[in-house]
Amino acid sequence: MSKTSLTKNQQIVFTALISAKGPLTAYKILDLALVKREGLKAPLTIYRALDGLLEKGMAHRIESLNAFVACSSAPHKEAAGFMICEQCGMTLELPINACEEPLRQQASSTGFHLHKINIEMIGLCSNCGENI
Amino acid sequence: MSKTSLTKNQQIVFTALISAKGPLTAYKILDLALVKREGLKAPLTIYRALDGLLEKGMAHRIESLNAFVACSSAPHKEAAGFMICEQCGMTLELPINACEEPLRQQASSTGFHLHKINIEMIGLCSNCGENI
DNA sequence: TATGTAATGTTATATCATAACATTTATGAT
DNA sequence: ATCATAAATGTTATGATATAACATTACATA
Ligand SMILES: [Zn+2]
Ligand SMILES: [Zn+2]
Ligand SMILES: [Zn+2]
Ligand SMILES: [Zn+2]
Numbered sequence: 001m002s003k004t005s006l007t008k009n010q011q012i013v014f015t016a017l018i019s020a021k022g023p024l025t026a027y028k029i030l031d032l033a034l035v036k037r038e039g040l041k042a043p044l045t046i047y048r049a050l051d052g053l054l055e056k057g058m059a060h061r062i063e064s065l066n067a068f069v070a071c072s073s074a075p076h077k078e079a080a081g082f083m084i085c086e087q088c089g090m091t092l093e094l095p096i097n098a099c100e101e102p103l104r105q106q107a108s109s110t111g112f113h114l115h116k117i118n119i120e121m122i123g124l125c126s127n128c129g130e131n132i
Numbered sequence: 133m134s135k136t137s138l139t140k141n142q143q144i145v146f147t148a149l150i151s152a153k154g155p156l157t158a159y160k161i162l163d164l165a166l167v168k169r170e171g172l173k174a175p176l177t178i179y180r181a182l183d184g185l186l187e188k189g190m191a192h193r194i195e196s197l198n199a200f201v202a203c204s205s206a207p208h209k210e211a212a213g214f215m216i217c218e219q220c221g222m223t224l225e226l227p228i229n230a231c232e233e234p235l236r237q238q239a240s241s242t243g244f245h246l247h248k249i250n251i252e253m254i255g256l257c258s259n260c261g262e263n264i
Numbered sequence: 265t266a267t268g269t270a271a272t273g274t275t276a277t278a279t280c281a282t283a284a285c286a287t288t289t290a291t292g293a294t
Numbered sequence: 295a296t297c298a299t300a301a302a303t304g305t306t307a308t309g310a311t312a313t314a315a316c317a318t319t320a321c322a323t324a
Contacts, residue, residue, distance in 0.1 A: 159279070176281085
């Protein structure tokens, strides 16, 4: 099976993610009518589909929210960063080129063998920030 | 109460953190003899102490591990990054000066009102990396 | 068809975090 | 010292996130 061919459950969960306004937890996904309708009813089913999507680079996990988003430019191998609005949940995936190289430098200079970089920027989006 | 004066429970939990080899979850802290001995026995007690330590800048939460570490240079207001060994748990806090400014730029250029930056680098420390 | 592998289903349980409310302790004004 | 107040802590219950263990089904291919 190719890197971007999704299994049935992966397709269902991926559709849920791209339809969402922001990151979804596994249990939120499980609660969606769209997902229930397809017969998915156990958390593990969702987590397995999510794991597959993460492996294929089709989704990302937002660690600070214990939630998941569809990748906005899948599949990519460069590290991505996320701006997350703590009020409305709006989440934007961004390339972090300017940031990635210094971090890789810091890692390699200490002999650290880097696998993955998580960058999460928490704050208020331009809409929500206007009301403060 | 000054920013760096710790309450009784905060002192106990902070001592646990600085004695640890790597990040500890709240429940790991609760299990430590050092902590049990002091009579702390509910998760909430630990979480409250941790919240106090986070506010005072004496500890950090590692989002990808749901765990906590003592700050290595508290208190500081600049963002910090973490290198986390996925094998032995060794965690190193680093300044991320080279990285912070471009991220702030990206945020402000889109009108995002930035509160907090999480940077976590996952991989193998130099010790663990030798055995691969 | 026979056989092995990947995907999915099912049930139970482990792990992480907070709500609600009671009690105790520290602080500061009188 | 006494009292009023706020901060910290204790206690019990529950909510939210994640995985273990094992059974079954779908699918590829020899
Ligand atoms: Zn992506
Ligand atoms: Zn917003
Ligand atoms: Zn720090
Ligand atoms: Zn290591």
